[in-house]
Amino acid sequence: MTQGNNWSHYFAQLGENQAFEQAIAQTQQAINSLFKNTDKPYSGLEPALLKQQINAVDFSQPASLQEVIESTNELIAKNSLLVQHPHTIAHLHTPPLIASIVAEHFIAALNQSMDSWDQAPAATFVEQQMVDWLCKTYQLGEHSDGVFTSGGTQSNLMGLLLARDWFAANRSQHDVQQDGLPEYAQKMRIICSDKSHFTVQKSASLMGLGERSVVLVKTNVQGQIDVQELQLTIDALKAQDLLPFAVVAMAGTTDHGAIDDLTAVVDIARAAGCWSHVDGAYGAALQLSQQHKSRLKGIELADSVSVDFHKLFYQTISCGALLIKNKANFNTLLHHADYLNREGDELPNLVDKSIATTKRFDALKMFMTLKAVGEKQLGEFYDYLLLLTQEVASKFEQNKHFELCCTPLLSTVLFRLSPLLQGDLSDTEFNQLHQQLRLTMLTSGEAVIAETKVDGKLVLKFTLLNPCLRISDFDSLIAKIEDTALRLIKSR
Numbered sequence: 001m002t003q004g005n006n007w008s009h010y011f012a013q014l015g016e017n018q019a020f021e022q023a024i025a026q027t028q029q030a031i032n033s034l035f036k037n038t039d040k041p042y043s044g045l046e047p048a049l050l051k052q053q054i055n056a057v058d059f060s061q062p063a064s065l066q067e068v069i070e071s072t073n074e075l076i077a078k079n080s081l082l083v084q085h086p087h088t089i090a091h092l093h094t095p096p097l098i099a100s101i102v103a104e105h106f107i108a109a110l111n112q113s114m115d116s117w118d119q120a121p122a123a124t125f126v127e128q129q130m131v132d133w134l135c136k137t138y139q140l141g142e143h144s145d146g147v148f149t150s151g152g153t154q155s156n157l158m159g160l161l162l163a164r165d166w167f168a169a170n171r172s173q174h175d176v177q178q179d180g181l182p183e184y185a186q187k188m189r190i191i192c193s194d195k196s197h198f199t200v201q202k203s204a205s206l207m208g209l210g211e212r213s214v215v216l217v218k219t220n221v222q223g224q225i226d227v228q229e230l231q232l233t234i235d236a237l238k239a240q241d242l243l244p245f246a247v248v249a250m251a252g253t254t255d256h257g258a259i260d261d262l263t264a265v266v267d268i269a270r271a272a273g274c275w276s277h278v279d280g281a282y283g284a285a286l287q288l289s290q291q292h293k294s295r296l297k298g299i300e301l302a303d304s305v306s307v308d309f310h311k312l313f314y315q316t317i318s319c320g321a322l323l324i325k326n327k328a329n330f331n332t333l334l335h336h337a338d339y340l341n342r343e344g345d346e347l348p349n350l351v352d353k354s355i356a357t358t359k360r361f362d363a364l365k366m367f368m369t370l371k372a373v374g375e376k377q378l379g380e381f382y383d384y385l386l387l388l389t390q391e392v393a394s395k396f397e398q399n400k401h402f403e404l405c406c407t408p409l410l411s412t413v414l415f416r417l418s419p420l421l422q423g424d425l426s427d428t429e430f431n432q433l434h435q436q437l438r439l440t441m442l443t444s445g446e447a448v449i450a451e452t453k454v455d456g457k458l459v460l461k462f463t464l465l466n467p468c469l470r471i472s473d474f475d476s477l478i479a480k481i482e483d484t485a486l487r488l489i490k491s492r
Contacts, residue, residue: 012109023065024105030073034082041085043078044445050079081448086466086473087480090450092254092282092308094465096316099372103365104316114148114359115351116340124348127363133370134307134323137287139300145327147353148363151320152281155306157203158322158333158355160190160246162304163275164207165332167245177332181208189237190214192248193225195258197279200248215244222406223256225249227264234272246275251296252283255452255461257410259283262298270301278302281320283410285312288379292386303329309366312382312465319362327353381467385411389464392474401482405454411464414454417485425492431458433492437485446480 009019053075063071082088084095112120114127127148135144149155167188168174174182188209192200194216201211215237217230230247237244247269249260262278269276278284278299284307286292287299299305302325309319324330330353336342340357341349351357369378389411396402396415405414417437422430434451435458441447450461460481462474 040445041088042445087447090448097314099368100315100365103368112361117347123361130363146323149320150318155322156199159277159304160203163246187243189244195223195253223258225260251280257412266301281308289382413462434458
């Protein structure tokens, strides 16, 4: 006969739970102290030493939760990247809204599984409510639907997966779900710009089509797809007896922040018998901006749209969604399991339209954000950021030691050291100097900036996402970069 135990202090149980309350309070105090007392975006601890200290943690002897929280704060939290710091400005990695952080507390403690209604009753309706709000916001029509995902990678994969199955069904009544890839799969092609996100190629690989099935179309100096070249590419593929089936348009490229002519791209795709997918992971948030939403004109025509909330919607990682114009296309993902989403179920089961089974209640974060912050305020964040981005770009234009690579379109600024500083350095050595500059700033803890390549040249990048920043934050950051660059050049 089983006996009682005293394990309840390990779990967040119903009723009074002093251990849970104390642990949460201690953790929150540690985070508050970290935010208050830290003045650098990264501690500056050498990567090799950080790795050594983490690998040295001994799991053979359990410690009290209080001790674990203390050690985690010292080793992990204090050596993490502080996304709230003004000089953390490399990636599409936002400071989260307080409403989102609070929602995470609910999500973790309630631990709802978003696959079946009997595991997430209120949560199921909340996610569908947020999906309905998104479909209305993007004006996708009365037959539209969507599902929350882990982010742009999963959303892009799902959009292209649905496109593949839709194309096969329409072309030859072929059921990919039941019979696998059609015999003509090696002829199928996905078309996107040469500035599209790498997840297009990754998705093609995972879908069994291979990365070579992705055909790239050239872009202009701002990183936007050349629509005339797009049409010529489709025509050329068809002339070779190949089968273009999906066209990907970008609503915010990672490096340039470029938004394609969405109306033109979708029209060309539709006329060619292709599925149109808009990768809006970065820029689709502009739909909430009264000043800039017109730049997304045409997104409402697309067959599918990726949206990321852990970018410009300021949600904690991870949180995204895939939206589709015709909900019937989700049917190719449907598989009934006797224990889960039985045929004839009257209550909704979100697993019916997801490639994931167990899924987090991330929709709560947007639910609480919309209630606490509102659409209007989110839109004003974007208006301010885009204005600030132009001012930062002007700073580089006015500084003789830098050159601006192109006019910013969203909230990224691409810049490079001026040719005046190259001296007798070869182009390769000058590229390496930029890389050394970024790494020096990072490992010293002074600033976190990004690097990428444009036309074969290594360039540096700011990604402005924090609406609490001021132009003065960039005066000091640019000065740090300038001083470090001159010091590195002098030491060569």
